[in-house]
Amino acid sequence: xxxxxxxxxxxxxxxxxxxxxxxxxxxxxxxxxxxxxxxxxxxxxxxxxxxxxxxxxxxxxxxxxxxxxxxxxxxxxxxxxxxxxxxxxxxxxxxxxxxxxxxxxxxxxxxxxxxxxxxxxxxxxxxxxxxxx
Numbered sequence: 006x007x008x009x010x011x012x013x014x015x016x017x018x019x020x021x022x023x024x025x026x027x028x029x030x031x032x033x034x035x036x037x038x039x040x041x042x043x044x045x046x047x048x049x050x051x052x053x054x055x056x057x058x059x060x061x062x063x064x065x066x067x068x069x070x071x072x073x074x075x076x077x078x079x080x081x082x083x084x085x086x087x088x089x090x091x092x093x094x095x096x097x098x099x100x101x102x103x104x105x106x107x108x109x110x111x112x113x114x115x116x117x118x119x120x121x122x123x124x125x126x127x128x129x130x131x132x133x134x135x136x137x138x
Contacts, residue, residue: 010038016083039064
């Protein structure tokens, strides 16, 4: 599976800690991320992550285009709900595309943990079956 990682500045450390905790699971999958998120997570964990542009430079749009082409299977997007950013229209677009393409998405740590445990159990394998079938 291909998992996309995005984190607002205030949530980058949380994303790093999440990826450290679940490194064993994440290492079995293809990881992509916006530029600065991917860089800090990769440096902290040693995970192999394909980095796109930083979010404000269009990285979220690059991930959105891959969602639209069914190249992303899971999105972990840790948002800071208390500090709205100028990129919020991009976030709405990402969430809409995830809904259109049935991509599981987590916008907070609680949902991310539920999805990562489901991934570990094989509960999310239905996307692989649909792609092959």
